[in-house]
Amino acid sequence: MTSKNTLGTVGERAALARIFPRLPAATTTLVGPGDDAAVLAAPDGRFVVTTDMMIHGPDFRLAWSTAHDLGVKAAASNLADVAAMGAVPTSLVVALAVPRSTSVEWLEQFADGLRDGVTALADGCGVVGGDLSVSDTLTIVVTAFGDLQGRAPVLRSGARTGDVVAVAGALGMAGAGIRLLFTEAVTSGDGSTPPEPSADLGRALRRRYPAVLDAQLAPTPPIHRGPEAADAGATAMLDVSDGLLLDASRIAEASAVGIDLSSAALDDDVRAVAAAHPSLADFARGLVYAGGEDHALLATFPASGALPDGFRRIGVVVPAAAGGPAGAGSAVTVDGAPYDSPGGWDPYRDWNGSTG
Ligand SMILES: [Mg+2]
Incomplete structure (x- = not known):
């Protein structure tokens, strides 16, 4: 030993x-x-x-x-x-x-x-x-x-009305992984909150649902896409660490614009999360929009050019809503309307035993 x-x-x-x-x-x-x-x-x-x-x-x-x-x-x-x-x-x-x-x-x-x-x-x-x-x-x-290899740094503040909003990397998978760990811990445990982790349970889940558990526990975001996005003229960029809506609002607020996301463009992400485990189906949409820790790259690009490899279009930069409510998430809409549940979900800090 x-x-x-x-x-x-x-x-x-x-x-x-x-x-x-x-x-x-x-x-x-x-x-x-x-x-x-x-x-x-x-x-x-x-x-x-x-x-x-x-x-x-x-x-x-x-x-x-x-x-x-x-x-x-x-x-x-x-x-x-x-x-x-x-x-x-x-x-x-x-x-x-x-x-x-x-x-x-x-x-x-x-x-x-x-x-x-x-x-x-x-x-x-x-x-x-x-x-x-x-x-x-x-x-x-x-x-x-x-x-930076001679590039200008890509800031959060450079998005302009009319830019395309695009993402490289998975959305919602890491959030799905941590939700799965916590909910299975509740199901198999004594109902205490926060649920007591079990290493045996974690290993068993990892074997059965590697996509979402690997995304949470050992993420592999597309790092090389960052400099490639800069070379392609990205006007703003960050990595999605706290959830798509919250991180998109950071670009919107820093750039004094609004961001309108397309639910149709994110349907594949929702389906991928829902397919990972039956218990995730009802939460897949929320995990894609508000789940954190995927470290996907969220960027805005001028509408005139083609998106670089690895990026997919998920929305558009719009003018800031005049007189709209202040606060994180308010500058981001989905299909032109406010999303009903803004903000990232962090089970380590926010766990309260509910499934909402
Ligand atoms: Mg970051």
Whole structure:
């Protein structure tokens, strides 16, 4: 057994020495891990930087996520933010605080998840540094850097009336995954809320419904579509982390426009979610419109050009409604009318035992 081989017994330096060889190198690295800081080339003269924190409890459950899953998800969510600016991800630094009892094997599997996520989603990107510390609450912080390669950054504020609204990547699948985990936990549990996660249940569901569970636990958004969208003239872009309606409203408000989504254009997404599990059929529409964490890329493009590969049209930019109600979601309509249930659904934070 490797159970005695924990961070507490081997220490931080030895654990890091086991982790770092597993991580991919970045092609922009001038001075890599081993010194006090890394040195990276920035040929563009500018670089994109973003950070994201994942905390056990609010953001994930160890019962359902493997160490490998968490590595993939930590990479994917940060890479999507870089891509949404129109940049190519170049490097990550990773800070991890784990309970002292965490096995070195778990840390190695987390590193392998980071490697596999980065390698699959952003070729040439690497992990150039990090830190490891001890905490009762597992906390993962990733900072990602990107290269605009001469492009202008794509902001949220550039959408113009008449632009096409388009998306690359799945919508609603990650939300379907977390709803499935929570609702099955309720069905099979004692009715307590929030439902107590079960690792056995999570593994069984993963085997039977891999599409939605993988989308939630180890997402693989189309990172390369971000720079491609910028090259195609995207006027605004972000990644869908909190739900289509809420994230679309962020573009609308930053750009002082309205966004009208087409329900017909989103029907395939609704059908895909509904087909994933019988219990999702009644919620599929809401999950496509308000489910978060897919990290699909939502962008606006001038109507005059063709959409780049991988993007599908889901709506149009319209003038801001004069005198309309303020607040998130108010600037976004579906088929010209307000959507009846705006806002993202976050079961980790908002679970109240209802199915609404
Ligand atoms: Mg984002």
